[in-house]
Amino acid sequence: REGGVQTFVDLTTFDLGRDVRMLRELAQRTGMQIIVATGTWLEVPRAFWQLGPDVVAKLYIRELEEGIDGTGIKAGLIKVANDAGGVTERGEVVLRAAARAHRVTGAPIFTHTWAPERVGEQQTKVFEDEGVDLTRVCIGHSNDTTDIKYLIGILDRGCWLGLDRYPGGARNTPHWEERTQVVKQLI
Numbered sequence: 001r002e003g004g005v006q007t008f009v010d011l012t013t014f015d016l017g018r019d020v021r022m023l024r025e026l027a028q029r030t031g032m033q034i035i036v037a038t039g040t041w042l043e044v045p046r047a048f049w050q051l052g053p054d055v056v057a058k059l060y061i062r063e064l065e066e067g068i069d070g071t072g073i074k075a076g077l078i079k080v081a082n083d084a085g086g087v088t089e090r091g092e093v094v095l096r097a098a099a100r101a102h103r104v105t106g107a108p109i110f111t112h113t114w115a116p117e118r119v120g121e122q123q124t125k126v127f128e129d130e131g132v133d134l135t136r137v138c139i140g141h142s143n144d145t146t147d148i149k150y151l152i153g154i155l156d157r158g159c160w161l162g163l164d165r166y167p168g169g170a171r172n173t174p175h176w177e178e179r180t181q182v183v184k185q186l187i
Contacts (some may be wrong), residue, residue: 001030001031001032002004005161006032006033007030007033007034007035008033008034008035008038009033009034009035009037009076009077009078009110010023010034010035010036011037011079011110012036012037013037013038013039013040013041013075013079014038014040014042014068015040015041015186016041016047018036018068019031019072020036020068020069020071020073020159021069023036023073024071024073026091028187030034030045030095031102035076035077035109035129036068036076037065037074037075037076037077037078037079037118038043038059038060038064038065038067038068038075038077038079038080038107039060039078039079039080039098040056040080040081040094040097041079041080041081041101041112042081042082042083044091044093045091045093047048048090048094048174049090051118052093052184053093053094053097053099053100054100055097055183056097056103057097057098057100057101059097059106060078060097060098060101061101061105062073063075064076064101064105064107065105077105077107077108077109077110078098078101078102078105078107078108078109079109079112080094080095080098080109080110080111080112080123081094081111081112081113082095082111082112082113082114082119082122082123083112083114084116084117084119085114085117085120086114086115086117086119086122086157087119087122087123087126088135091153094124094132095127095130095139096122096126099126099127099130099132100130101132102132102133103113103130103131103132104183106133106136107136107174108136108137108138109127109132109136109137109138109151110137110138111123111137111138111139111140111162112140112141113139113140113141114141114144115140115141115142115143115144115145115147115150115151116144116145116172116173117148118145120139120154120159121150121153121154122140123139124139124157124159126152126168128157132134134157134158134159134160135149135158135159135160136154137158137159138159138160138161138162138171139154139159139160139161139162140162140164141162141164142162142163143153143161143162143163143164143165143166143168143174143179143182143183144165144168144171144173144174145173145182146174146178146179146181146182148185151182151186152186155186161186163179163182163183165179172180
């Protein structure tokens with residue numbers, strides 16, 4: 001805060017251990033505004049396995065409109081995830097649920113993706129099919145690739161790119177110097 005940052009976004013979903021009470025206390029102690037997320041991360045919870053997107057969307061909508069766990073703290077965005085191997089059947093249910101919650105609430109969607117396999121393209125296709133305003137979508141971890149054609153394709157659809165992993169190099173992804181060159185090419 002002393003450096004000028006007043007707000008940050010916590011993309012931790014309930015299945016990753018999101019603790020909104022702790023975040024509220026942190027916000028109160030620091031004077032920071034913390035925006036929390038609804039949604040689901042990579043390992044789709046077993047309780048969701050037999051559910052359709054409309055049922056899952058109701059959970060997201062409730063956390064966006066009414067609050068989380070009886071705290072009155074409302075989520076400000078939706079986080080969903082797909083990784084190596086692409087959008088699975090269960091992962092697609094979560095994407096469609098996020099899309100439907102977005103259409104009801106207007107909440108932005110942030111994704112976790114695996115750029116080396118162009119998973120962001122699969123995500124955006126689902127979102128397009130569901131009528132999502134793609135200008136309200138950020139495809140995360142997009143700088144895990146140097147494939148400029150892929151990245152420009154995502155931008156051309158209207159989405160934002162999450163260029164959010166530095167220094168890089170994990171799982172044979174580009175090192176920070178290569179990531180920086182990609183950003184320069186996109187500008």
